[in-house]
Amino acid sequence: MTTMKQIAQAAGVSVSSVSLVLNGHDAGRIKPAVAERIRQTARQMGYQPNALARSLRTNKTRMIGFISVQVATTPYAGGMIQGAQDALSELGYMLLTVSGDDATAIESEIRALKRYGVDGFLYSAMSNRVVDIPDSLAEFPLVLVDATDETNRFPSVEPDELRIGYDATTRLVEAGCERIAYIGCTEPMIAQTGRLSGYRQALEDAGRTPNERLICDVLNNGPALQAVEHLFDAEQPDGFFCFNDARAWYVYESAARRGLTIGHDLSVVGVDNHRVFAETLDPELTTIELPHYEMGYWAANKLVSQIEKRPINEDAWPHTTAMMPPLNTPSPVRIHCTLIEKGSVATRRASHSK
Template identity: 70%
Template sequence: MTTMKEIAEQTGVSVSTVSLVLNHRDEGRVKAEIAARVRDTAQQLGYQSNPLARSLRTGKTRILGFISEEVATTPYAGGIILGAQDAASQLGYMLLTVNTDGASNESDEIATLKRYGVDGFMYAKMSNRYVDVPDELKDYPLVLVDATDRDGRYPSVEPDEFRIAYDATRRLIDAGCARIAYVGCSEPLIAQNGRMDGYRRALEDAGFAYDETLVANVLNNGPALRAVSDLFDRARPDGVFCFNDARAWYVYECAARRGLTIGRDVSVVGVDNHRVLAETLSPQLTTVELPHYEMGYWAALKLVSLIEPGRDLSGFAAPDTTAVMPPIDAPVPAKIHCTLIEKESVRGDAPDDTLV
């Protein structure tokens, strides 16, 4: 096993200098060219730090706690965890993840993570909502993921809900749709409010008047299908923006029952890029991809910046992602502009042999 002493001998500097560099405490203390030489030598020699020894020396375990409700057990949203894990690993941290199912269970899981000596927490929710931060987390470095606290006290990252709806509605307008409906969510979520605002603004900017008869806010199953069916009968939309890909299924079903063709008679845009839905529906669903991986990655970077306020992350090489991540010092909440994934459900996009 390579030691700091061996690295010092190879680079011609003291062991203390090597320690400063490898423990990310060299800024302002070690010349940049010397620090770079030490890091290169450490990498060439295969140096690996001893986490236990370092934690005893610094009082830091370099462990991040990730607390989720549903995220860990939800397909595709698990990308949040993958993004956080990738960033944590590159920064020299380990990620411990727990999934909770209620207030009492949540307290137990937080206590467990604290016993492991985590240096800070990420607290994640589904469907972007306001949260009350548990008291047990308030004295730790904390970043919220796909959630915002009501006071804006803690850094957080979320999809740009307004731009999701604006871009999706604009796509339908550009396709020539004149009666664009919104199949939204009847729950009081940040996502619903932002997407409703973006839908209305896109219509207004294009010279269309907002028409509440073109809106159906639903939950799921039979009542949702009946509400969308009523929307078709009363408003006869030629374009539909859906709160998520799951709600787009109701639009496909109602169109089929009326002999209408998706991608020709009715254009549809969803949100999620949920592969089971977006790629299984025929024609395939044009949709806005949520930045799960990006949110997790950004949250881990932000959390480490809180734990190590002197550590320079400005030059950290971000991975190639579908959406561009905001800067670490972005205003709260940090918003990610999501990407619209073109498929076949918007007028002019679907090949004739894919139409239903």
């Protein structure tokens, strides 16, 4: 087993310097270049800290609980949990993930995580929404992922929903679309409110007055398809911003029934970059990718900075599809999502002849 003394000898520094760096207490005490040399030497020598000894010495287990409220069964849980796990692994922590569908189940999982002695919690909802934080979590370091609490008491990170609507609609304006429809969601959600506001703002900034007849909020299945088909016939949009990739399918289906070609006669932008829809629709769907990995990664770093009461080296963060904001950004932190160009947006007006 590699020891701190061996690392100190190899790096040409004192054992105390190695201890400060490997225990995360080097900020303001060890020069960054020296600290990085120590970390690199430790990695090359295969250093593995004794987790049990460290937990006894510091009264910390270096374990984090991830509580997902109806998240684990969604297609997006993997990215969010992977982001948190990658960040925590780099910081020397282990992630314990639990899931529950109601308050009773969540409370039971919280008790179980407390028995393991976790140092803090990540708390995530199924989709961006305001959540009620259990009182049993109030005394612990806590960061919310894809959720906010009504009082803004805890740090939180979420997609920038207004920018999603603004960027998607602006892309359609730039493509030359003159009658841009919004296929929204009937459920009262933060995402629906933000994306619709972004849609309206983008049109206004382009010198247009939003037309309420071009806004079609739907839920799913047959009634949703019928509503979109009615919109096609009554208003004849040439561009569609869809609340998510699933709703874009109704536009594709309605267009096909009318002999219209997506990416030529019509332009469509979705949200999610959902693999089933974004990669299988023909042409492939231009979409805005939600930052699930980035939210998990950012939240884990924020939580550790709270637990250890120290700054995190953000320069070491990986390159991600969406740029992660600095950790000192006031909550709620909103991540500007990235538009992924594919084939569903037509070129300028010449492609819109019918």
